[in-house]
Amino acid sequence: MTAPTERPRGGKHVVARTDEIPPGSRRIVELDGRQIGIFNIDGEYVAFLHRCPHMSGPLCEGQVIGLVESSGPGDVRLDESRKFLTCPLHGWEFDVHTGQSYFDPKRVKAKRFPVEVRSGADVAAESAPGAPGTPEAETGAAPESDGRVPGPYIAETFEVAVEQDYVVVSTGRARRK
């Protein structure tokens, strides 16, 4: 069963079906005028602003690597449970879970966005006209579009399949009651 939807309101954006971003892959989309990269890292989704805090490089085009650690020369170990996104311009490393720079975690941070995986049923229910958080629920106004999704899917009809899971990014511009 499918149902036509709008994008979820409150700064949340449905960016892809989960199977469109398999482990080890990424997708760079534009949300609220900002380019944001969504990564599937070993089954977990994280999202970064596509802009390095160092010199605004295309951060989300960089490699995701495990943490290289050492207790001293001759000892080189890879901790694959800790992953870092590296900027392709200068190689700075950012912890995928915190955005913190490896070398200066207190001061240098890459911008992250919360990501969640939602079922198609939830996405459809939350974005139905009049659902909590939608503009018409808040203002009583009519839906701003009918089945057309702003953001990365502008001018495209976005069908939500209830049997699918979706990757939902929050851009932090929610208008919450």
Add this chain to the structure above:
Amino acid sequence: MTTALLENTTRTELWSGSVIDADVHANVPSMETLYKYQDRVWVQWAQERGWAGPSGLKVAYPPNAPTTSRDEWRLADAPPASDLGALQRHILDPWQVEKAVLNCYYAIDSLRHPDWAAALARAVNDWLVAEWLDRDPRLVGSLVVPARDPQAAADEIDRVGGHPGFRQVMLPVRSEQLYGQRAWWPLYEAVVRNDLVLGMHWGGTPDGAPSTSGFPSWYVEEYAAETQVYAAQVISMIAEGVLRKFPELRVSMLDCGFTWIPTWGWRMNKEWKGLRREIPWVDRPPMDLLREHFRFSIAPIDAGPPAQMAKIVEWLGTDDLLMFGTDYPHRHDDDIAEFLQVLPEGMRANVMSETARRWYRL
């Protein structure tokens, strides 16, 4: 004006506090001087061959070059700085030196004979103790090692490093292998084991090019290019993890100036931020490691206009890095008086004595 001679000023006018000279030299007067400190077999070899000592000395310090000795410090019938009385007359007394660190570069590294080089190092060290360190309580010194053989060098450090007069192990800055590399580590273990400082001074193996890209044609090139050799050794020791492996290691860089350090630090720190996972044992910015593990003698100062010089000093980011040293008898036309004016007031005592006092545990 140069203040190495205390021209137009007096010691106390120049600086009323303590003076520790972190770099004065002792030159071996002649091969014959060392005969009584060597096994007879090496004396016979030298005599049989007419061998007058390692050739590298005259390569590093051409005898008549003005940089090799100030005219005022040349001796009538011996190499400059080859006599304790001359050192006392020229530096220790007029400068009212509290302590001086005596460095002998005899170019033992230019001798390829493994046993003879080790024997020569033993002879030089025993000569330093007998004819210098034990004769003037103001002197502490650097011991020399057969630097081509790190294990033999470690043995020599263990043999004489316990003498209270020795505070440092001298290595020539030019080497066949960069000093960070693991082949050297037995030497550093011995340095740390004996609680000594590792000192690098101009000089080094004749087959180690004095530039980073081969041999220059002219002495002026070699002399001016020496800074890059020091920089290469600092980078090597940091990148290879020597300071992680030997966290107690103290390294003095002598005779290389210091104006290059801040920009070097900016570059190393910048590259480390992106490439640090290649050398994951380097867990701090390289300039932080430099400030902790390295000290520099001030000669040659390479001073520009005072305002610009003051900026360079500020960029060092620490007031505990530089040590006054005359580099006697080598000629640098440094104006110490002007340099003291450039230094922040709180840094002057460190430069003139206190940094060296702490560093060498004087």
